Amino acid sequence: MPQGAVPGVTKRIGFLSFGHWSDAPGSKARTASDVLLQSIDLAVAAEELGADGAYFRVHHYANQLASPFPLLAAAGAKTSRIELGTGVIDMRYENPLYMAEDAGAADLIAGGRLQLGVSRGSPEQVVDGYRYFGYAAPEGQTMADVARSNTEVFLKVIDGARFAEPNPRPMFPNAHPGPLGIQPQSPGLRDRIWWGAASDATAVWAAEQGMNLMSSTLKTDETGEPFHVQQRKQIEAFREAWTRAGHDREPRVSVSRSIFALVNDHDFAYFGGGRREDSDQFGVIDDYRAVFGRSYAAEPDELIDELREDEAIAAADTLLLTIPNQLGVDYNAHVLEAILTHVAPELGWRASR
Known part of the structure; x- marks a missing residue:
């Protein structure tokens, strides 16, 4: 059995929506409004089914979800239990202080249920799209460096860092003397930030920073081995680095x-x-060799046998199911229910319903 794989251990199971919309034949999400409202409805339906998470991709310049915090706040106001997250926010595009304000507010609305995946981002629709948002790499750095730097600032300010010199004659009295920090603060949010790692090295860096690990359906091809084997090894490298760093909580890992x-x-x-x-x-x-994981589609008995062999799923505590959001809320709720009912209990991920 692979290191870190524990049979019969309950897994958190959620969905990951890319949030596409188009007027293609058969699409039930034809506009941005459709996608946003249906995303909220699907989060509600997933919670009613007993799923654990509603996660949304973030892509700029595309007919896809882009600004996550209004959606997360709205879904948070409509639900009471389910985790609400991103997979992932491209930190090349973010002002980390403004993002901290948005994230803190959305997390408070949701009652502390946000699980924010952040990263350097995925291949873009446009060339150097972050430039139009007003961002560029300083001399001698890359935008990957900028993404990491922005993330480090974001982590500090949501953890309560006080850094801004107060006005000696403020419009409103300050809550305390000395430097001020970003408001609102949402307790516990710092422990609910995930890094979307493509390589083993970035997974190790995420562990050193005290972030959870979010591993997607592709990663840097570092050994030529099957995707799920490379991903399992990435998870092991992350957990080993977490132990070395001496953090005082258990990390989470999603695939x-x-x-x-x-x-x-x-x-x-x-x-x-x-x-x-x-x-x-x-x-x-993006100029590097990558391995893309397979899709699974089969009748439940065959599907269960295939999934038993996926070493990375076995090693993770959270499984995010990518969904065809343009097929509508009802069908995607059925997709989730089929996994929760026919597959997860047989693999020991969930108790029988």
Whole structure:
């Protein structure tokens, strides 16, 4: 059994939506308004089904979700239990102080349920899109350096750092003497920040910073081994670095997968025939060689057997199911329910319902 894999241990299971909209035939999300409102409705439905998380991708310049905090706050106001997160916020585009204000407010509205994935970001729709947001790398640095620096500032200010010199004649009395920090503060948010790591080295860096690990459906190809093996080794490197760093809490680790249990005619029509990505793919993305994980789509018994062999899922405590959001709230609620009902209990991830 792979190191870190524990059979029969309950996993948190949530969905990850890319938030696409288009007027393509069959799309139930044709506008940005559709996607935003349906995302809230799906978070509510997922909570009612007993799922643990509603997570949303962040992409700029595309017909996809881009500004997460209004959505997270709205979903937080409509739900009471489910985790609400991102996967991931591109820190090349963020003012970390303004982001800290938004994040603190949204987390307070949600009652402390935000789980924010941040990272350097994914391949862009435009060339150097962060430039139009007013950001550039200082001489001798890259935008990856900027993303890490912004993240370090963000972590400090949500952890209560006081750094701003107070006005001796302020409009309103200051709450305390000395430097001031960002408000509002939301207790515990610092422990609910995740780093989306593509490589083993960035996973180690995330552990050193005290962030949880979010590993997606692709990573840097570092050994030529199957995706799930490389991802499992990345998780092990993260946990080893966390132990070395001496943090006083247990970290969390999530992996993302496209998984569909074929239990009705609609499932077979959408995912049961034609070409399926049922093996890993290797390619070049953003000038580095990457390995892309396979998708899973099969009847429950076969699906369970296949998922038993996925070493990274076994090693993670949280599984995020990527969903086809343009197929609508009802169908995606069915996708989640099928996994929670027919698959998760048989793998020991959940008790039978």
